[in-house]
Amino acid sequence: MAGPVLTFTDRGIYCPAADVHIDPWRPVPRALITHGHADHARPGHGAYLATHAALPVIRHRLGDISAEGLAYGERRVIGGATVSFHPAGHLPGAAQIRVEVAGEVWVVSGDYKLEEDGLSDPFEPQRCHSFITECTFGLPVFRWAPQATVAADLNAWWAANAAQGRVTILGAYSLGKAQRLLRMLDPGIGPILTHGAVEATNAVLRAQGLDLPDTRPVTPDTRPRDSAGALVLAPPAALGTAWARRFGPSATGFASGWMRLRGVRRRRSADRGFVLSDHADWDGLHRAIRETGAENIYATHGYTDIFARWLNEAGYNARVVPTEFGGDEAEDSATAPADTGDAT
Numbered sequence: 381m382a383g384p385v386l387t388f389t390d391r392g393i394y395c396p397a398a399d400v401h402i403d404p405w406r407p408v409p410r411a412l413i414t415h416g417h418a419d420h421a422r423p424g425h426g427a428y429l430a431t432h433a434a435l436p437v438i439r440h441r442l443g444d445i446s447a448e449g450l451a452y453g454e455r456r457v458i459g460g461a462t463v464s465f466h467p468a469g470h471l472p473g474a475a476q477i478r479v480e481v482a483g484e485v486w487v488v489s490g491d492y493k494l495e496e497d498g499l500s501d502p503f504e505p506q507r508c509h510s511f512i513t514e515c516t517f518g519l520p521v522f523r524w525a526p527q528a529t530v531a532a533d534l535n536a537w538w539a540a541n542a543a544q545g546r547v548t549i550l551g552a553y554s555l556g557k558a559q560r561l562l563r564m565l566d567p568g569i570g571p572i573l574t575h576g577a578v579e580a581t582n583a584v585l586r587a588q589g590l591d592l593p594d595t596r597p598v599t600p601d602t603r604p605r606d607s608a609g610a611l612v613l614a615p616p617a618a619l620g621t622a623w624a625r626r627f628g629p630s631a632t633g634f635a636s637g638w639m640r641l642r643g644v645r646r647r648r649s650a651d652r653g654f655v656l657s658d659h660a661d662w663d664g665l666h667r668a669i670r671e672t673g674a675e676n677i678y679a680t681h682g683y684t685d686i687f688a689r690w691l692n693e694a695g696y697n698a699r700v701v702p703t704e705f706g707g708d709e710a711e712d713s714a715t716a717p718a719d720t721g722d723a724t
Contacts, residue, residue, distance in 0.1 A: 385461070385479055385486040385510070388678075388701050393488060393512065397460035397481045400429075402488045405704035412463060414490025415474035416441060416555060419706040429456075431465045433501075433588065434473030437555060440584045452501065468492040469503030470658050471556030472585060478506050486510040487672065493657065494664040497527060499560050499590070505671035512678040512701070513669060516659045517637050518687035524637070524661045531564040534654055537633065539569050542609035547627040551616040551634045551650070554578045556658050558613055559585060559592060561635060567593045570609035574598065575623075577615050604628035619650070637661070669696070681705040 387394050392404030392411075401408040407424035414420050414430075416437035421430075423442050430438060432449035439445060450456060452475065455464045460482075465475035470491045477488045485508040492514070496502045534550075541548045552558045554577045562582075565572060572595045574582065579597040586592055598612065607627050618624055619632055634650040637657030644653075660668060665687070669677060677698040679688045684700040691698035 385481045385484050386488070386512070388703075392703070395461055395463075395479055395481075398458035398463065398479070400458060400461075400463075402477055402479075403490065403705070412477050413438060414468065414477060414488065415470055417471075417491070419704070420490060429463075431473045431475050434475065436584050436588055437473065437581065440580070466506050467501035467504045469494060469496070469500050472500050472559070472588070472590060474500060474556075476504075476506060478508065484509050486512070487674075488512045489514060489668070491516070491659055492668065493660045494668060495524065495527060497560050497563075497658075499563055500556075503668070505668060507673050509674060510676040510678065511669060511672045511674035512680060513665065514659065514705070515665055515679050515682035515684060515687040517657060517661050518665055518679070518683040518690075520662050522637060522640055522657075522661045523663060524655060524657060527564065527656070530654055530656050534561075534564060534633075534635075535566045535569060537631075537652055538565070538611050541631045542570050545608070545629060547604070547607050547609075547630040548611040549619065549624055549627065549630050549632045550611060550613050551619045551632070552578075552613060552636070554581050554615050557635060557656070558582075559590070560658065561613060561656070562592050562595070565593065565611060570611060571596055571607070573602070573607055573610050573612045575612070575614035575618055578613050598623075602626060 391401055391406040391408055393402040400410045400412055402412045403414055403420040404411050409426040411425040412429050416434050421438045428445055428447035432451060435447055435449045450465050452465055452467055455462050462480045464478045466478060468474040468476045468490055470493055479486050487506045487508040492503055494503050538548045552561050558578045574595045574597055582592055604627055631651045633652040635654040635656045638644040639653030639655045675697055677691050677696050678701045680701050680703045688698040688700050
């Protein structure tokens with residue numbers, strides 16, 4: 381073969397054999413998209429190819445685009461490459477992208493997690509020669525409790541707040557995390573109210589057949605009397621604003637993998653932090669890499685240097701690849717990686 385299956389350019393990950401880019405961060409003629417988060421699905425491309433389940437949110441966010449969908453596992457020959465999309469477990473419709481050229485297989489993981497959440501198609505490891513992996517939480521301190529444990533803690537906190545006459549305001553990313561939390565909440569405790577950004581995304585996913593509990597959108601007329609005992613689900617940027625203060629006495633929580641670092645919670649001024657991530661933890665990253673059977677590992681975004689060093693010491697051929705992926709949870713706390721000392 382004349383060259384590698386995938387190369388790394390200033391526009392993004394590129395497949396010469398197919399003349400396509402994967403999750404490019406600058407406009408390109410043809411883009412394969414792993415999922416709908418803003419750092420992976422960007423505007424300005426000539427044509428988009430993603431999973432059928434990812435496209436509604438991508439269209440909702442990007443508007444009138446030229447786009448086509450594939451089913452999970454469906455193979456498409458593009459030029460000299462065969463591409464297919466496989467569940468990443470990150471959020472509904474999220475995919476790993478498998479690219480095969482002349483018998484050599486590379487997999488771009490996008491963002492992924494291994495724990496089944498009851499919402500997304502579960503992660504499916506793909507055997508390959510080279511694996512491009514995120515490492516958002518690529519430090520041993522990041523290990524997640526089971527989702528059922530987090531759900532029990534969250535619902536107990538909400539119930540206690542309601543009993544004290546306080547509204548519960550919970551911050552979470554609008555796509556993926558918010559819907560996962562909705563599936564974890566106990567509607568018997570009280571009404572669930574949603575910020576407009578969360579509710580708009582809920583509407584797109586409900587239209588695809590996703591089963592979510594009943595929610596009540598917050599409007600300019602919403603007042604404390606309308607929200608007694610409620611849990612309000614909102615993007616992180618809404619916490620501590622005039623929008624949040626309309627509810628009167630409240631308790632504020634934040635759901636993110638970064639809540640594993642105490643300093644992040646302090647900066648957020650949250651009453652409670654719930655460690656819940658849609659990305660793989662330290663153990664999940666290593667398990668995913670083992671199950672690919674890949675010898676060559678490319679670390680894209682997160683604790684790249686530390687993670688690649690550990691992989692090389694473990695016998696892999698690992699290298700860091702600079703990208704412009706930020707990650708949905710990086711938007712939750714852009715300076716979180718500087719706080720590793722807070723978690724020890």
